[in-house]
C-alpha cells in the first residue's frame with residue numbers, strides 16, 4: 057500500500073505515520089509537515105514540506121506519489137497564538153473564522169482535486185480527513201466554538217459531496233470523515249481540564265482505534281462520519 061499522511065508532523069498525524077510504517081503491507085508513506093520536519097525517520101517514509109492553504113503547494117506535492125491506496129488528512133487548527141475557540145458570540149472575529157475555514161475545510165477539497173488521478177488504479181482505496189464530533193450539527197448541545205464547529209461542519213459537507221461524486225467516477229474510493237476522540241496533542245492541550253482521564257487518549261491510542269475503523273471500511277460505506285470506536289456519527 058502507498059499512503060499519504062497530510063499533517064504528519066502533528067500529534068495525530070505522526071502517530072499515523074509511525075504506526076503505518078510498522079505495518080508489513082505498507083510499502084511507502086508520503087508524509088507532510090508544515091513548519092518543522094519531524095525527527096522520526098523510517099526507510100518507508102518520505103517527508104515533504106506542504107502548506108495546505110496553498111493550492112500551488114498541494115499541486116507540486118501531488119506530483120510525488122505515483123499511486124495512492126490511502127490518503128489521510130490530519131492537518132488542522134483549533135487555536136492560533138492569539139485566538140482560540142469562542143466561548144461567546146462577543147469573541148467572534150471574521151478573520152479567525154476564515155482562518156479555520158482555510159485550514160480545516162478547504163484543503164480537503166484541494167487535495168481531492170489534485171490527487172484524484174492517483175486513485176484510478178481500481179483497488180479499494182480510502183480518502184479520509186480528521187474531522188471532529190463538535191462539527192456535527194445534530195450533536196451540538198453546548199454551543200460556542202463558532203469558527204471551529206462551522207469549519208468542521210463545512211468539511212463534513214464537502215466530504216459528503218465528494219463521496220457522492222466519486223461513487224460515480226472513482227467507485228473504488230471510500231471517502232470518510234473521522235472523529236479521533238479527545239487526544240492529547242498541542243491542539244487540545246489548552247482545553248483538556250474538564251476531560252475525564254479515561255476519555256483523553258494518547259495519539260497512539262486514538263490512531264490505533266481509527267486504523268481499526270479504516271481497515272473495516274469498504275466503498276459501500278463511503279460518505280459517512282465515523283468516531284474512533286466505529287460509531288456512526290450524525291451529521
Ligand SMILES: NC(=O)c1ccc[n+]([C@@H]2O[C@H](COP(=O)([O-])OP(=O)(O)OC[C@H]3O[C@@H](n4cnc5c(N)ncnc54)[C@H](OP(=O)(O)O)[C@@H]3O)[C@@H](O)[C@H]2O)c1
Nearest residue numbers: 065066067068090091107108131132188238239241243244
Ligand atoms: N486533538 C484532539 O483532541 C482532536 C479532537 C478532534 C479532532 N481533532 C482534529 O485532528 C486533526 C489533527 O489534530 P492534532 O490534535 O494532531 O493537532 P496538532 O498536533 O496541532 O497537529 C496539527 C497539524 O496540522 C498542521 N497544519 C496546520 N496548519 C497547516 C498548514 N497551513 N499547512 C500544513 N499543515 C498545517 C500542523 O503543522 P504545523 O504545526 O507545522 O503548522 C500540524 O502538523 C485536526 O484536524 C483536529 O481538528 C483533534
